[in-house]
Amino acid sequence: MAVSRPGSKCKVCRGPAVIDLPRHNANFCADHFLELCRRQVAKAIEQFQLLERDDRILVAVSGGKDSLAVWDLLVELGYRADGLYVGLGIGDYSDVSGEHARAFAAGRGLRLVEVSLRDEHGYDIPTAAAATRRVPCSACGLSKRHVFDRVALEGGYTALVTGHNLDDEAAVLLGNTLRWEVEYLARQLPKLEAREGFPKKVKPLVRLTERETAAWCVLRGIDYLVDECPMAAGNRHLHHKDTLNEIEARSPGSKAAFYLNFVQRMAPLLAERRSDDQEALRACPGCGSPTTATGADGLCAFCRLVATASAHEPVPVELVVRGRR
């Protein structure tokens, strides 16, 4: 893993460094890098009051570096955490990602809950994308949110953890900021409290970059799916990551300042905007989930997606990806 300059030394012990972190203006050996990651996660949990010691945690696991790293870190830090893997049916990508999630759980004796969209709801993401004629990420995000919420509440979990890292959060923040989507900005926090029909949702990796979570996995011997989702190529989110990486290269620390200053300085000013939409929630007549839907049938967005996508003949991922190029 060539992520440090030859001859660079660990800031803590002066041993050979394995990773250079310009934003911390320091280099670290394997042990002290892992220690830094633990400290950053513990700091995020404390700073943003993400988790209690007695929380029953469900980690949304994709088989990628971030979700496996956060699961690993939480267990290491002494939390009780099960995993949830959602089978999205995105061809080989999903097959391999599921194997990584199962291998991680089995190797550590951890419990992994599995839900297959095709088996339980009669569709998969490529088919949903074709049926709705929208970007796949739209149907995917909607499906995952619904399954995460349902499994967490029905399983009696008190916290849903996702592996969103600093790059993810900063990229979404940049997108919302470029259009000044005030309602979205108001809800972009490392913790959303539990409310009627929704579990508490927390993001313990917001103080770690994706380069750091990848290094965590490599150094901890965690075998994760390296490939990006084939359906996300060209996603605007990825462009925003590139933009922030360019800014970060010119001015190390910018990315963390952008996200963390937002949470500390701006988010409190938007608090009123967060309470507004709670009043309009109704129970979906299909699945019982809270929804703001106002259509004639009153169905939530997920139930409408299920109706549309499960009625469509199955579409292989290759067809959707090729169709967009």
Place this chain on the structure above:
Amino acid sequence: MAVSRPGSKCKVCRGPAVIDLPRHNANFCADHFLELCRRQVAKAIEQFQLLERDDRILVAVSGGKDSLAVWDLLVELGYRADGLYVGLGIGDYSDVSGEHARAFAAGRGLRLVEVSLRDEHGYDIPTAAAATRRVPCSACGLSKRHVFDRVALEGGYTALVTGHNLDDEAAVLLGNTLRWEVEYLARQLPKLEAREGFPKKVKPLVRLTERETAAWCVLRGIDYLVDECPMAAGNRHLHHKDTLNEIEARSPGSKAAFYLNFVQRMAPLLAERRSDDQEALRACPGCGSPTTATGADGLCAFCRLVATASAHEPVPVELVVRGRR
């Protein structure tokens, strides 16, 4: 001026286009492009209530495209507007910029007020940069703001106009947003109302890009100083412009949406932050200007700059620019 694709036609009259504007998804001939510029300025004035018909306007004129364009546009739209040129003493750059400002005013029979920092305050910008050991843009901005305010108030002007265009405002907004400088964000508006010791300040070009103001000048035969200030090279502001131009190239209209949505959706939520700092203003014992300074001598930042810079032996611009490379 090769700014339109060969064969492209004016959206309005179908004549040969001279400029393509992807953010408007349209091309324009010279006459209809000039008309678009007039409309955008009139729209900004109306939308943000920038100017009244009986305002006595002072335009801060640098000799560059933006300040000459806004002066030209305001006179064309029927406003009474004098110019103010501040001699910054930045070597040849200042000499040439002054000539452009004077030539424009003389050619149109407009009144140009001139203030030389060296003659009236005993320093110039290169000397101030050397004496303060800070970036030149810092002393320059401070000096200009002070002179603009003084001349406007003492001359009985009711509005101070600056040539800040959409690129300028969006770049500053991006910088303030990346660090979430809430107090700065709260004041980043196309209009700041007059208050004790400060004239009303307005930016009528916020709906035009710098490419558009340059094209305005070329098509109107206005001879402006093309060179960027030699002391601003490497300025973070310029990097932010590049960043926004990359985003704009991927997604035309992003830059205007970023700035205009901020003004419409976010700025109103920050209104409380604007009133906060007004209470702490005192009169500077040196110049009488309102200041928030809390030093032992009570002097405002401008008077402190004058004291430091006028005591320093004159430094030529070449020395400062070379020292930074």
